[in-house]
Amino acid sequence: MQAEREAEYSKGIELVAFNVNGQKYCLEITKIREIRRWSPVTVLPHSPAEVLGVMNLRGAVIPIFDLACFFGMGKTQANERNVVIICAVRDRSIGILVESVSEIVSIDMSEIQETPKIKSETTKSVIQGVLSVEGEMARLISLNSIVDPIATDMELL
Amino acid sequence: MSGNSIRDTFFEECEELLEALDEGLTSISEGQNDNETVNAVFRAVHSIKGGAGAFALDDLVEFAHKFETVFDEVRSDRLVIDDVLMALLFRASDHLTDLVEAARSDEPTDADVRRGILTELIKYIPSEEDEAAEMDAIDFQPTGLDFSMDLPGDDAEQPTYLIEFKPHRTLYEHGHEPLFLFRCLAELGDLKAQLNTDALPLFETFDPEESYLEWRLELATDEDEAKIRSIFEFVDGLCALEISEKAGDPAASAQEALTNAINIDDADLAPVETDFEVESVLDPSEPSPEPEKVIPVKAQKVAKPAGPSPTLRVDLDRVDRLINTVGELIINQAMLTQRMSEIEGIDLREVESELEDYKILARDIQEGVMAIRAQPVKPLFQRMARIVREAAAATSKKVKLETIGENTEVDKTVIERLADPLTHMIRNAVDHGIEVSEKRVETGKSDFGTITLKAAHRSGNVNIEIRDDGAGLNREKIYEIALKKGLIKEDAELTDNEIDNLLFLPGFSTASEVSNLSGRGVGMDVVKNAVAALGGRVSISSVPGEGTTFMIVLPLTLAVMDGMVISVAGQTMVAPISSIVESIRPEKGAVERMGTRERLLSIRGNYVPIIEVAEHLGLMNADTNDRSEVLLLVETEQSGQCALAVDAIHDQRQVVVKSLSSACGNVPGVSAATILGDGKIAMIIDTESITQSLVANKAASPKMTNLEEVQNAS
Incomplete structure (x- = not known):
């Protein structure tokens, strides 16, 4: 009985689903520190297009990424409804700009399907898997692979 | 962890002692060869040796011992310091520093160097003196029993711990020495020890490598049990250890100590006791080898202006946290001031004077905190x-x-x-x-x-x-x-x-x-x-x-700097004032074009290149035809004078420097970030790296261009 419940517990995860340029993405809830309303950021010189800039989060300097831009869907039109999701990646915090946060879904790990074979290497490296949320496909993303290429880019500059 | 903290303290003390040693040697080399200076040097080496002994740092102990013995010779006027000896003493002092450093990082040192210096040191030590010193390598002067009897009041206030300590055979096999543990304990408080030789067998059955002895220690200390346990950390599993708090009355324990001392006399057979007897009651307040000499010296030191002032050891992390918070306070103060200036229609004059006080106080706090990080x-x-x-x-x-x-x-x-x-x-x-x-x-x-x-x-x-x-x-x-x-x-x-x-x-x-x-x-x-x-x-x-x-x-400090708040391509940025020579609003004829892109500023007969900060930072294309602009004349070592073109200058203020590199990596042209009064982040531009672009851009003869600029400027 005890073992069964543990197995169940370890399998079930909660995801936060959000929209990026009309597409549904999601992220494990444990990675998320907080969700904030969009406010203008300070431009970071010489940064790649997907880095919008930096913002002040209670005295800490946090870089903000535009997910739509990262996937090559053009810049997110920044407006008041947009939100910034502050997430923990390794030992640092980053923010990602998304159109809106839609819901929190509880799913079983087994529901996540392996990413189907797709052409774009960048996209493939970031999408951990896909799953169906109320008949709509949601893409589970991995933040490490978003930050890493950008971080290396910037160090090369 | 806590075991390490004692070790850390030892090394921190070593730093101070080495400093004192160096200072003393320098005074001696300058001819100040009096007793007090020699004694100070001797004490420094001796204290390092004593501490090193507790941590079984054998190389360090051996070296410090020889070093100290030479100084003992000097101290007792049997040896006169000449130039050769002075140089040797300096080398020995340097090597002692190396040894301490090596012990701290657990790295091996150059044994040849040590042997070389040791051989030379030994030449100065008379042989019998050498051996005698070798015999009781740890030469602590007995302080006598009466010390603890004199201070019963101290005992009454402190909790007493009862420590039952029975080393296993393995403890000795691992090279541990109970005496060192006891000395550590004695540093925590008033220590009384009783040796139990009950387990000692008859001579026929005596195994010289077996451990037969047990100690019963009483420690009156303000420290908690964990601290006591941490001393025994290194011998964990190598002994039977029981620590309990004793509620009994202190007078009785003092009485007991007296009997203990007598008991110990019975145990002369055991290998450790010869030294231990001497130390059975060690007063922690005077661990120095010659207490009667220390006191007058200290009294003299007060009169000397260069004497050490009382200090407090604080974890660097704590200071940095405090500095961060004070930084936030300064930002917050700037925010408040800005908000106030935006309010219209209400008479705020009185509040403004309070706000001014707040500003001054915040600045005072900041300066005070910065002073903590400041060191001579x-x-x-x-x-x-x-x-x-x-x-x-x-x-x-x-x-x-x-x-x-x-x-x-x-x-x-x-x-x-x-x-x-x-x-x-x-x-x-x-x-x-x-x-x-x-x-x-x-x-x-x-x-x-x-x-x-x-x-x-x-x-x-x-x-x-x-x-x-x-x-x-x-x-x-x-x-x-x-x-x-x-x-x-x-x-x-x-x-x-x-x-x-x-x-x-x-x-x-x-x-x-x-x-x-x-x-x-x-x-x-x-x-x-x-x-x-x-x-x-x-x-x-x-x-x-x-x-x-x-x-x-x-x-003076890296955490705060004076900056000029400027705007560049619609972004607010900060330029470090230290690099700015002057700011200029150029008149029409003062800017000359060279080719299509280059511009030069004519200032007092010199032509200085103009750099578009916005363009350099990749924020927009240089379109400078009809735009009001301000030029910041900066002086750099590499590129001489340059004029940086920005859109406007707003303000001059102290800003708190926030590192960018941890969050965003290195950004070219930007040295760090800061948070402005409105809570927004502003980039602090790196004038040096921006002006260096002049050198890098012109590939043909890069360094020459640079020098021409220097010539132009001067």
Whole structure:
């Protein structure tokens, strides 16, 4: 009985689903520190297009990424409804700009399907898997692979 | 963890002791050969030895012991310090520093060096004295039983712990020594020990390697049980240990101590007791070997102005947290002021005066907190004394170091990061600057070369000067080398100062052959970059035949700086005021075009290149035809004067520097970020790297362009 419940517990995860340029993405809830309303950021010189800039989060300097831009869907039109999701990646915090946060879904790990074979290497490296949320496909993303290429880019500059 | 903390404390104390040792030796070498100074040196070495013994740092103990014995000879007037011995003592002191450093990082040291110095030291030690000292390597003066009897009041206030300690055979096999543990315990409080020899078998069945002895210790201390346990951490599993708090009355325990001492006498057979008997009651307040001598010396020290002031050890993390919070306070204060100025229609005059007070208070707090991080440059300068000694020995030159203003305080990080550039410059000064004695005498100088290291506060900056009285820079040679290495054009006419500054160009090294000392492929450009990374500048001046002076100008602290708030391409940014010479709103005719893109500013008859900050930062295309602009005239070592074009200047204020690199990596043209009054982040531009783009952009003869600019500017 005890073992069964543990197995169940370890399998079930909660995801936060959000929209990026009309597409549904999601992220494990444990990675998320907080969700904030969009406010203008300070431009970071010489940064790649997907880095919008930096913002002040209670005295800490946090870089903000535009997910739509990262996937090559053009810049997110920044407006008041947009939100910034502050997430923990390794030992640092980053923010990602998304159109809106839609819901929190509880799913079983087994529901996540392996990413189907797709052409774009960048996209493939970031999408951990896909799953169906109320008949709509949601893409589970991995933040490490978003930050890493950008971080290396910037160090090369 | 807690076991390490004692170790850490020991090493921290070692730093102070080594400092005292160095200071003492320096005084002696300057002829201040009195008893007090010699005693101070002796005590420093002795304390290091004592502490090292507790941590079983055998190399350190052995070395410190010999060192100390030599000093004992000096102290008892059986040995007179001459030049040879003085040099040896300095070397021994340097090696002792190495040993402590090595013990701290658990790295092996050069055993040959140690043996060499030891052999020389032993020559000064009479042989019988040597052996006698060897016998009781830890020579603590007995303080007698009555001490604990005199202070029953202390006992009453402190909880007493009962410690049952029975070492297993393995404890001795691992080379542990109960005495050292007991000494650690004695440092915590009043320790009484009782030896239990019940388990000692008859001689026929006695196994010399077995452990038969048990101790019953009573420790009156304010420390908690965990602290006591931490002392036994190293022998964990090698002994049977029971610690309990004792509620009994202190008078009885004092009585007990008396009987204990008698008991111990019975146990002379055991291997440890000869020393232990002496220490059975150790008063923690006077662990010094000669308490009766310490007191008068201390009293004298108070009268000396240079005496150490009482200090508090604080974890650096805590200070940094405090500094961060104070930074937030300053930002918050700026925000409040800004909000207030935006409110209209209400009479705020009274509130404004309160706000002004708030501003002053916040500034005071900040300055106070910054002062915590500030430390005197003395230890740094002392390290340099060693560098001079070593460099002088390596080049067989006679050099002495003079230090001025060693109590000048600078931010801790600045001091740490200044060590390498200073080392490099000092080595250079000895290697290239100071001439050999014969040559010095020929030119009518004293045979001893002097390097002066001077620190002083000047208008919010710290100036550090490195001056040698050597031959001065060989400008012809510098010019020749620069020409050979393609750093300048053949027909370039350079002023003396410009030639001197060639030293700072990357890839320049005057040493025709790579010597052991300096010229390992790193040149003065490394020094310059290290200083620039600290927000400082380095300059050079030299008089042939009289010497060379390097001047390093550094900001007092790295956490806060004075900045000019500017806007660039719609973004608010901050330019460090230290780099700005003046700000100019150019008149129509003052800006000349050169080709399609380059622009020059005519100022007081000179033409200075203009750099578009926005363009440099990749924020927009340079379209400067009809736009109001302000030029910031900046002065940099590498590129001379340049004018930075920005959109507007708003304000001048102190800003809290926030590192960007941890969050965003290195951003070209930006040194850090700060948070402004409105809570937004502003980039702090790196004027040095922006002006350097001038050098990098023009590929044809990069360094020459640079020098032409210098000429234009001056």
